[in-house]
Amino acid sequence: MSSIKRKLMGLFGKKSNKQQPMADTEGDSKPVVAAVPASAPAAVDQDNDSIYWSAYKQGSQQKPIAENKVVQKPVSNAASSGTLQVQLKNDSNSSTVYAYITGQALDNNNKLFLLQSDAKTAYYPDNPSSTGTSLAQNVSINLGAPGNTVTATIPRLAGARIWFSIGAPLVFKVNPGPGLVEPSVFNQSDPNINTNFGFAEFTYNASQVFANISYVDFVGPPISLSLTDTSGATQHVSGLPANGLNTVCTALQAQTAKDGQPWSSLIVKSNGQNLRVLSPNSGILLNSSWFQNYWTDYVNQVYSKYNTTPLTIGTQASYGNVNGQTNGSNTLNYGAGGQFAKPSAADIFSNSSGPFATGSNAETNAIIPRLAAAFNRSTLLLSNNTPDGTNPSQYYQNAITNHYARILHATTLDGMGYAFPYDDVTPDGGVPQEGAVFSGNAAMMSLSVGGNSAYKA
The missing domain is CATH 3.30.920.50 (Beta-1,3-glucanase, C-terminal domain)
Incomplete structure (x- = not known):
């Protein structure tokens, strides 16, 4: 799928000189979205093709400031060693939390890569003969009880994601190519449609590690992100607090009450509880009448x-x-x-x-x-x-503005995070809004899901 075809972050590229998402050419078909009443909760994801990678503009882009919160003294440079340590923390109230790491293996002919459940062993799926083929290996990394951390080891990857699910494992499939069939919030028949999940994106190559948390397609469980370099300095993106999703939902409902636009229709519920929030772009892909004359x-x-x-x-x-x-x-x-x-x-x-x-x-x-x-x-x-x-x-x-983006930036603890594809556009010398971390001498990347101990750096 599209996750393994995402562009590498250009180390010396100009900021936001982005191209459109690459066409999915791996033989897997896009999910068919059935028509639903305008009043129904939206459930779209477009296979997350609307995520864009971009580079920081050399010379004029303020880079993330390393904070002095050091959790351990790193000793290995990931760019030179060819492997990266990734800490995965269950920061939720659930004991049923899983992580998944997917991408394109740069040092193995760009093969489709998934990390096995032991958080150490690579899995390169064979090319199947039919669509929707089940994986041959267990790739669900069990994070254990609340507060527990699992350390994973990964090779260099492009177009990579770290997925989290709370309450149930995720289901991945493989199509001819091989191409990964990712969890979708688009397709009502997707086996993950009622599972609480989200992801962070990253590229890890011989030059650097570059990662971000994204809300371009939807808002899921709170995810925070840190990157520690060999000097011990850490860049941190706070993400949402534990109650962040509910806060976003309440604000969207208030905006609909104020202007009559379908902001609240972007809220997706499961068993009466807020499950996720779709971006306006994702909502429009489900119901083209939404926001039609808004701008x-x-x-x-x-x-x-x-x-x-x-x-x-x-x-x-x-x-x-x-x-x-x-x-x-x-x-x-x-x-x-x-x-x-x-x-x-x-x-x-x-x-x-x-x-x-x-x-x-x-x-x-x-x-x-x-x-x-x-x-x-x-x-x-x-x-x-x-x-x-x-x-x-x-x-x-x-x-008249992108209130989804406004609300997200107001709700994340540090105001950072991709709320729309070009949210990385920054005035020269200004403060970035997209919530990215990067380093040419990275030693450890850390992610937490659940938001219980989320903090502002």
């Missing part, structure tokens, strides 16, 4: 504002600052950088369709992330310079 007035105001006044976009690349205007049309024109028609709600929430679809024009591809992020953060009426003209305190202040 119309705001978009019209933006295109009117830049009729004669230029909108300057700092590409944070060799193109420098570029200016665009509408000149009385419904197109924002950046000359060699491309023309941008008025985006729909689906375009804005997905960051990848309509005027935000990337292509062969590299300058256009540098403009897209900055423009898409400014729409989601509703900053285009505040300044005619993006992203440098505004700061995080000004994001999401308009009545």
